[in-house]
Amino acid sequence: xxxxxxxxxxxxxxxxxxxxxxxxxxxxxxxxxxxxxxxxxxxxxxxxxxxxxxxxxxxxxxxxxxxxxxxxxxxxxxxxxxxxxxxxxxxxxxxxxxxxxxxxxxxxxxxxxxxxxxxxxxxxxxxxxxxxxxxxxxxxxxxxxxxxxxxxxxxxxxxxxxxxxxxxxxxxxxxxxxxxxxxxxxxxxxxxxxxxxxxxxxxxxxxxxxxxxxxxxxxxxxxxxxxxxxxxxxxxxxxxxxxxxxxxxxxxxxxxxxxxxxxxxxxxxxxxxxxxxxxxxxxxxxxxxxxxxxxxxxxxxxxxxxxxxxxxxxxxxxxxxxxxxxxxxxxxxxxxxxxxxxxxxxxxxxxxxxxxxxxxxxxxxxxxxxxxxxxxxxxxxxxxxxxxxxxxxxxxxxxxxxxxxxxxxxxxxxxxxxxxxxxxxxxxxxxxxxxxxxxxxxxxxxxxxxxxxxxxxxxxxxxxxxxxxxxxxxxxxxxxxxxxxxxxxxxxxxxxxxxxxxxxxxxxxxxxxxxxxxxxxxxxxxxxxxxxxxxxxxxxxxxxxxxxxxxxxxxxxxxxxxxxxxxxxxxxxxxxxxxxxxxxxxxxx
Amino acid sequence: xxxxxxxxxxxxxxxxxxxxxxxxxxxxxxxxxxxxxxxxxxxxxxxxxxxxxxxxxxxxxxxxxxxxxxxxxxxxxxxxxxxxxxxxxxxxxxxxxxxxxxxxxxxxxxxxxxxxxxxxxxxxxxxxxxxxxxxxxxxxxxxxxxxxxxxxxxxxxxxxxxxxxxxxxxxxxxxxxxxxxxxxxxxxxxxxxxxxxxxxxxxxxxxxxxxxxxxxxxxxxxxxxxxxxxxxx
Numbered sequence: 001x002x003x004x005x006x007x008x009x010x011x012x013x014x015x016x017x018x019x020x021x022x023x024x025x026x027x028x029x030x031x032x033x034x035x036x037x038x039x040x041x042x043x044x045x046x047x048x049x050x051x052x053x054x055x056x057x058x059x060x061x062x063x064x065x066x067x068x069x070x071x072x073x074x075x076x077x078x079x080x081x082x083x084x085x086x087x088x089x090x091x092x093x094x095x096x097x098x099x100x101x102x103x104x105x106x107x108x109x110x111x112x113x114x115x116x117x118x119x120x121x122x123x124x125x126x127x128x129x130x131x132x133x134x135x136x137x138x139x140x141x142x143x144x145x146x147x148x149x150x151x152x153x154x155x156x157x158x159x160x161x162x163x164x165x166x167x168x169x170x171x172x173x174x175x176x177x178x179x180x181x182x183x184x185x186x187x188x189x190x191x192x193x194x195x196x197x198x199x200x201x202x203x204x205x206x207x208x209x210x211x212x213x214x215x216x217x218x219x220x221x222x223x224x225x226x227x228x229x230x231x232x233x234x235x236x237x238x239x240x241x242x243x244x245x246x247x248x249x250x251x252x253x254x255x256x257x258x259x260x261x262x263x264x265x266x267x268x269x270x271x272x273x274x275x276x277x278x279x280x281x282x283x284x285x286x287x288x289x290x291x292x293x294x295x296x297x298x299x300x301x302x303x304x305x306x307x308x309x310x311x312x313x314x315x316x317x318x319x320x321x322x323x324x325x326x327x328x329x330x331x332x333x334x335x336x337x338x339x340x341x342x343x344x345x346x347x348x349x350x351x352x353x354x355x356x357x358x359x360x361x362x363x364x365x366x367x368x369x370x371x372x373x374x375x376x377x378x379x380x381x382x383x384x385x386x387x388x389x390x391x392x393x394x395x396x397x398x399x400x401x402x403x404x405x406x407x408x409x410x411x412x413x414x415x416x417x418x419x420x421x422x423x424x425x426x427x428x429x430x431x432x433x434x435x436x437x438x439x440x441x442x443x444x445x446x447x448x449x450x451x452x453x454x455x456x457x458x459x460x461x462x463x464x465x466x467x468x469x470x471x472x473x474x475x476x477x478x479x480x481x482x483x484x485x486x487x488x489x490x491x492x493x494x495x496x497x498x499x500x501x502x503x504x505x506x507x508x509x510x511x512x513x514x515x516x517x518x519x520x521x522x523x524x525x526x527x528x529x530x531x532x533x534x535x536x537x538x539x540x541x542x543x544x545x546x547x548x549x550x551x552x553x554x555x556x557x558x559x560x561x562x563x564x565x566x567x568x569x570x571x572x573x574x575x576x577x578x579x580x581x582x583x584x585x586x587x588x589x
Numbered sequence: 590x591x592x593x594x595x596x597x598x599x600x601x602x603x604x605x606x607x608x609x610x611x612x613x614x615x616x617x618x619x620x621x622x623x624x625x626x627x628x629x630x631x632x633x634x635x636x637x638x639x640x641x642x643x644x645x646x647x648x649x650x651x652x653x654x655x656x657x658x659x660x661x662x663x664x665x666x667x668x669x670x671x672x673x674x675x676x677x678x679x680x681x682x683x684x685x686x687x688x689x690x691x692x693x694x695x696x697x698x699x700x701x702x703x704x705x706x707x708x709x710x711x712x713x714x715x716x717x718x719x720x721x722x723x724x725x726x727x728x729x730x731x732x733x734x735x736x737x738x739x740x741x742x743x744x745x746x747x748x749x750x751x752x753x754x755x756x757x758x759x760x761x762x763x764x765x766x767x768x769x770x771x772x773x774x775x776x777x778x779x780x781x782x783x784x785x786x787x788x789x790x791x792x793x794x795x796x797x798x799x800x801x802x803x804x805x806x807x808x809x810x811x812x813x814x815x816x817x818x819x820x821x822x
Contacts, residue, residue, distance in 0.1 A: 041735075048648050097716075098715055104770070109723075113719055153705055155700050187685060216644065216648060253645075333645060336645075337664075459635075503636045505636070507601055507602050511635040
């Protein structure tokens with residue numbers, strides 16, 4: 001075989017969603033050479049589907065400051081979030097929004113010409129007081145508006161894009177420094193080594209581990225799989241967010257902004273159910289709280305419909321004008337998929353897999369950190385992660401709506417800032433360990449032929465994984481269900497070794513891409529299931545029927561799951577940068 | 590119930606020329622979209638290739654020609670389609686494989702209109718102000734998802750793909766021309782002068798008919814023309 005082509009850049013960014021593109025823009029403007037590798041054309045990235053908005057204490061609508069936002073985020077995280085990172089994010093938020101506005105994002109506007117902000121779940125004034133309007137929105141297409149503007153600015157900044165290239169694995173030297181990645185061009189199947197002084201993983205979440213999900217089909221946890229295979233553990237993977245309002249049975253997202261604009265949930269008895277579960281915040285309680293409430297109503301027979309398997313989201317009282325101006329996207333989605341106009345009829349909804357709170361452990365500079373001997377967090381040379389694939393952790397056990405767009409922009413930028421410093425001190429590329437290339441090539445070429453006749457198809461194994469995850473690691477969990485789930489995912493991982501595909505061509509071989517993606521999904525499934533089985537408490541989105549209480553004494557710590565050594569733990573960073581820490585308190589909405 | 594399909598196939602590694610292949614699908618669920626059907630067909634025949642991602646009409650990946658009309662598979666209900674459902678790649682574009690076309694000529698024209706906000710003044714510490722009325726002018730323009738349905742349905746683009754920018758790129762041009770914050774209006778209008786870039790639009794309006802987001806590139810092009818006339822006076 002001919003030698004593999006090589007390219008050299010200062011920085012390799014894997015993933016072209018909001019996090020990757022924000023970092024790329026900052027780096028291109030700093031005159032670093034940047035390669036952005038994405039398995040899809042950048043504007044197809046899943047940031048495009050974010051609807052409701054981005055939190056920042058601009059105080060355009062209600063009095064506000066970042067310290068209140070910080071409190072809400074820590075409370076929302078059920079005290080598992082790292083308070084230094086949360087302070088950093090909330091303080092950086094207003095600037096992150098103004099920057100986006102200057103890049104051209106078409107935010108909705110208030111009468112005085114400033115950015116429109118709406119109410120969202122878990123957002124309060126004055127440390128748990130009145131509802132705050134903190135979520136900056138472009139109608140209900142905020143992610144689309146942000147992603148397109150960021151891509152457009154990168155066109156201006158002349159960033160190098162490798163569109164429709166799939167990343168196989170990270171490449172290293174013998175000391176474990178990360179020096180780039182092996183990728184291949186999906187169009188012709190040709191591998192390419194990208195050598196880089198720094199590599200940023202910005203590959204998004206792993207929502208495709210679940211059957212019923214709001215996530216795009218590309219959200220297969222590729223960066224998480226790459227990190228695990230490179231020896232980096234995954235943090236807090238048991239905390240997976242179920243969004244309260246996915247379209248029942250189909251999964252399309254209905255933004256929390258629908259409740260922010262005044263919508264509410266009703267059960268099969270016509271009762272406003274959230275009044276019982278969150279007397280004060282009601283429909284704008286945290287997502288984990290609302291999802292549990294809906295799941296409980298359904299379990300106890302108070303669901304709606306023939307099968308009593310969903311509840312209804314009522315918006316019709318808002319009037320057509322408000323719906324058309326503030327929620328045009330979800331109106332279109334409801335008409336397309338349900339034949340329902342939310343201005344006239346309620347939307348059937350149920351909790352739907354939505355967001356990976358866990359991920360690749362980083363510090364607040366987006367450096368990937370791993371435990372080394374007695375040090376819980378030592379930076380991996382040259383490796384960064386930002387956005388949903390990372391776990392800083394600003395979301396802890398439960399992310400607040402409107403904090404994920406904020407996360408990708410703040411930490412995409414933070415990564416770029418730190419990379420600029422790194423590049424100034426590390427001016428030359430280090431020599432690669434060629435055996436790491438061989439290993440990555442082996443994984444890539446594995447799909448050129450099938451190991452034997454007996455193997456199962458990638459489709460069958462993927463369907464089975466998604467069903468097992470849904471059944472055994474859903475909104476409510478217990479020991480028996482999780483134990484069985486661990487066994488089944490382990491068994492799927494074993495069977496995957498013999499999996500086969502029926503297409504071995506080089507030209508735009510989507511079957512091969514799906515096989516590589518499934519390997520990443522299985523790795524994420526293992527991490528999620530094992531971490532969930534081990535955590536014997538209920539915190540945020542991890543809700544154990546057999547351990548219904550939060551256990552700060554034993555469990556206020558982060559899980560770390562490795563493929564080789566299994567589970568390990570590290571402490572939560574409870575000390576903020578400049579203010580007093582928020583000690584854990586009972587979490588009431 | 591069985592649904593019949595007739596799908597364009599071409600893999601340059603094995604096929605001398607493209608051909609149409611028949612498929613049948615029996616597991617039809619109520620309210621099923623075309624994308625879900627294609628995914629089931631791909632389980633039968635892994636070699637059938639197409640792009641897809643979000644499945645709800647916001648990412649713009651799965652644009653294709655469906656019974657002669659460009660659209661997104663994920664928001665096209667099977668029940669509305671006459672059988673056999675004939676599926677081809679977007680017309681007029683180089684085919685990479687099956688339903689996957691080379692979108693690069695389309696993206697080139699998009700980039701050619703400088704699709705980014707240009708502000709020459711120093712930026713304020715806070716947001717640039719824009720009234721709700723000024724912001725409203727961007728509705729119907731900023732929502733484009735770059736699926737390419739419009740441009741590849743445009744006869745003017747088929748005939749002059751290098752010289753005519755096409756409806757999607759012109760819609761983007763209009764999105765920045767109409768933005769009260771942008772300070773490059775003259776430059777943008779000058780960039781569109783000449784017989785081809787904009788003026789090859791003959792208001793055939795295929796673009797309006799096919800846009801899966803309900804946008805109206807023809808109207809945007811008309812508004813640019815008005816601005817050009819106003820500028821020349």
